[in-house]
Amino acid sequence: MKPAPFIYHDPATPEEAVALLSQHEDAKVLAGGQSLMPMLNMRFVLPDHVIDLNGVAGISGVVDSGSTLEIGAMTRQRDLVRDPAVNAKIPIMPEALEHVGHFQTRNRGTIGGSLCHLDPSAELPCLMAAYDAVLSAHGPDGVRDIPFTEWPLAYMIPTLGPDELLTKITVPYWSANHGYGFVEFARRHGDFALIAVAALLETDGDTILQASISIGGAGVRPVRLAEAEAALVGGNIGADAFKAAAEVARGIDAMSDAYVSSAYRQRLAATLVERALIKAGERAKGSA
Amino acid sequence: MADTRDIEVTVNGESHAANVETRTSLGDFLRHGLGLTGTHMGCEHGVCGACTVMVDGEAVRSCLMLAVQTNGHEVTTVEGLAEDDGTLSPLQEAFWKHHGLQCGFCTPGMLTSLTAFLRDNPDPSERDVREAISGNICRCTGYQGIVDAALDVAKTMQKGS
Incomplete structure (x- = not known):
């Protein structure tokens, strides 16, 4: 040991x-x-x-660019929970981070570390998928930007060269009136989730203008429910629409392991998508 | 040849200069390098919480930090919680009063975690306390005495302030 x-x-x-x-x-x-x-x-x-990297200057902290939050890769999870800009612009992040380990591990753990480790059921990759975050990697030839959809290469392997370093995460934030919900199911508090769901809704009061649903823990990378998102947009906030989205979630590809079957993960995904959307719907204030 | 570094670290208010092998964890350095055996090494992969200490006032797992990373920083271990004359801290006193320990293995991690937690959350609910120690495993007490102790000391601190 x-x-x-x-x-x-x-x-x-x-x-x-x-x-x-x-x-x-x-x-x-x-x-x-x-x-x-x-x-x-x-x-x-x-x-x-x-x-x-703990002594590397300039790769921690949060900067509000006006439409995005630029988060240094070495920003500690505890500092994200406490950050005023994060709480104002990406309030789902503190809600998600409550599920990441324990306060003692969040005191050290970083956002960049979690994204590079890329555990399939980790909360931060699930959230970055929901936001279509852009990850900046420093390499010998300078910096390149990688959209999150291209970030996970395989099981716990990000698309990062052996001489590249993740330094910054850019998260485009939603309007002040958006609704959000992060829910997950784990065997014990602080454990990795069996299934985690992040949901974001933008409305004009009744009609849904924009929707994002991301599921973590089902496969090697977070899954966006594009079909359900498209179906929600243009419709109204309501139990029927959310149930329909949940049915889409029931059909996702889900892994099975020694403890949890694929069917159980699909069932969890359906239940948790519905709960996350209900939460997001209640919190959406409408921008009218 | 072992890879070593010279470090200077303040532990419980006392400054120490030491030459450490870079792969040595903070917990092993405290126990074997400084003889501060109050910090207990349990699982050594961040799950049990027994080895929790405070680095610059924040509770962290000493098995998941390298000693070399504390160069220039301040560490507080369970030995640093009581007064110099041995007077227990209010939290330690409450653990004694409420039977917050039995075998004592988890106690240093419980005390350091809750000391940092109660400083940041002076008026916690029972649920908050249980969540705060959800990363500290105790196999004797069933947690009830520990939770009672934390809530009691929080109540006393509120009255005093």
Whole structure:
């Protein structure tokens, strides 16, 4: 239960970190450490080099650009919960973060770390899918922007080159009147969700103008319910519309494992989509 | 050759300079490097909460931080909660009064977690307290005494303020 020996690096800038990643073959990037440290302790990963981002300047904090929040990859989950701009513009984020581990792990855990670790049932990737967030990766040739739809490559693998570093997440936020709901089911509080759902609704009072539904935990990446979103837009907020969306969720591809069958995940998805939409509908104020 | 670094860290108000192997966890450094065995290592992968300490006042898992990462920072362990003359902190006193411990293995993590939690949430509900310690596993008490202690000390603090 102790990490195997490695060489520790503590770069001060993103450029230094990227240079270290380019130089060293078998390097792991250490962000908040709430996933990598257990894996090091249990020797699931045995890197020759560990590159610690905790001293890297300029990659944490939240900036409101007027239409998006630009969130530094090393912003800690606890700081997101407390951030006034996050609470005002993306109020679903603190609601989702309540489900991420415990307050002691949120004190260290970062948004970038969670997105790079990319656990299939993690809350933050599910939320970033709902918002079509854009992820900025620093590489040897500069910065490239990656839409979230292209971010998950495979099971727990983001589309990030071996010498690239996630530095910023840009989240386009919705109007002040939008409604939101984040719900999940887990066996114990703080556990990874069996199914998590993020729902966003924009209305003019009655009619739905924009809808986003994202489901985490069903497959290797979060799923957007595009068909249900399209069906909701133009209709009214109401139990029938939400039930119809839930029926779409029942048909998603869902994995099965030793504990939970695919059918049970589909059933959970239907129930939780309906609950998330009801919450979002109640909170949508209408922009009329 | 082991990869080592020189660090300077303040633990319970006392400054320490040490040469640590970079892969050493904060918890192991506190126990083996400084002899502060009040911090208990349980699961060593962030689940049980026994090893919780405060770094710059925030409760964190000492098994999920490297000692080298505390260079220049302040750490408070369970040994740092009581007064210098041994007078228990109000929370420790309440644990004693309400039977908030039996075997004592989870206690350092419970105390450090709840000390930070009650500082930030001086008027918590029972549900808030239970959520705060949801990342701290206790196999003896059934949590009731721990929750009672936290609520009692919160009530006393409210009266005092």
